[in-house]
Amino acid sequence: MKADYPVILNIVSSPKSLPIVRGAxxxxxxxxxxxxxxxxxxxxxxxxALANVIKHGYEGRQDQPVTITLAPVSAPDGxxxxxxxxxxxxxxxxPESICGRDLDDVRPGGLGVHIIRxxxxxxxxxxxxxxxxxxxxxxxxxxxxxxx
Amino acid sequence: MAEGTNNIVKEVRRSxxxxxxxxxxxxxxHHAPDLHAMLVQVAxxxxxxxxxxxxxxxxxxxxxxxxxxxxxRRVSAYKGKMVLFGLNDRVRSVFEITKxxxxxxxxxxxxxxxxx
Numbered sequence: 001m002k003a004d005y006p007v008i009l010n011i012v013s014s015p016k017s018l019p020i021v022r023g024a025x026x027x028x029x030x031x032x033x034x035x036x037x038x039x040x041x042x043x044x045x046x047x048x049a050l051a052n053v054i055k056h057g058y059e060g061r062q063d064q065p066v067t068i069t070l071a072p073v074s075a076p077d078g079x080x081x082x083x084x085x086x087x088x089x090x091x092x093x094x095p096e097s098i099c100g101r102d103l104d105d106v107r108p109g110g111l112g113v114h115i116i117r118x119x120x121x122x123x124x125x126x127x128x129x130x131x132x133x134x135x136x137x138x139x140x141x142x143x144x145x146x147x148x
Numbered sequence: 149m150a151e152g153t154n155n156i157v158k159e160v161r162r163s164x165x166x167x168x169x170x171x172x173x174x175x176x177x178h179h180a181p182d183l184h185a186m187l188v189q190v191a192x193x194x195x196x197x198x199x200x201x202x203x204x205x206x207x208x209x210x211x212x213x214x215x216x217x218x219x220x221r222r223v224s225a226y227k228g229k230m231v232l233f234g235l236n237d238r239v240r241s242v243f244e245i246t247k248x249x250x251x252x253x254x255x256x257x258x259x260x261x262x263x264x
Contacts, residue, residue: 015176015177015178016178018176018177018178019174019176019178022174022207037237037241040238040241044209044242047176047177047209048209048210051176051177051209051210051211054177055177111210111213111214111246112209112210114245114246115210115242115245115246118245119245
């Protein structure tokens with residue numbers, strides 16, 4: 001039996017933090033038995049969420065706090081997964097206004113939210129009363145995944 | 149030497165058929181500004197084929213993809229061709245999720261890219 005354990009990563013809002021977070025998330029995904037494909041989806045989604053915090057929430061400031069909390073979870077049908085909470089103290093925006101853009105409009109930028117919604121089973125932004133933004137996400141093992 | 153500067157570009161090879169830029173490492177938010185500067189510099193030479201070798205790129209995010217879109221626009225503006233090759237499954241999947249695989253010219257090998 002596997003004990004439930006949270007992993008809490010406290011970083012500053014520097015792009016240099018991102019490869020370190022990616023490595024930790026990938027390792028946890030492997031440890032929890034996600035396929036390489038699902039692990040990549042999880043890693044990429046957290047990376048995109050953090051990039052948005054740095055670029056938009058903190059408007060490029062690289063010394064601000066961000067906390068990422070990861071925990072193993074199970075889907076109602078028993079599939080393994082990992083829940084993620086990304087918490088910052090940056091600028092608050094209306095969660096309803098956070099949506100992916102039209103992909104037929106080919107231009108740089110605005111792809112991160114689309115990637116998160118495509119890769120994760122659930123993703124929900126909120127504005128905690130204490131300030132900043134919170135993003136809760138969950139990724140379950142794909143039912144068709146078989147190692148790759 | 150400034151930390152990380154230009155390390156993302158491993159090699160630039162120029163020939164009559166075009167210019168091949170080989171990248172190395174994760175193409176992410178950290179490296180995107182350096183990469184953009186380097187690729188814009190190469191695009192300024194207006195190669196007929198602007199070929200990107202991604203064989204040594206294990207990971208790309210939307211910042212990296214966005215950088216390539218911006219450079220693609222510059223190359224297209226002078227009627228050049230931009231071609232990518234050597235994408236691993238993870239890198240290719242990012243292009244597919246963002247539907248940019250239908251926008252970029254993506255080949256399997258350098259030979260194919262050179263003949264595109």
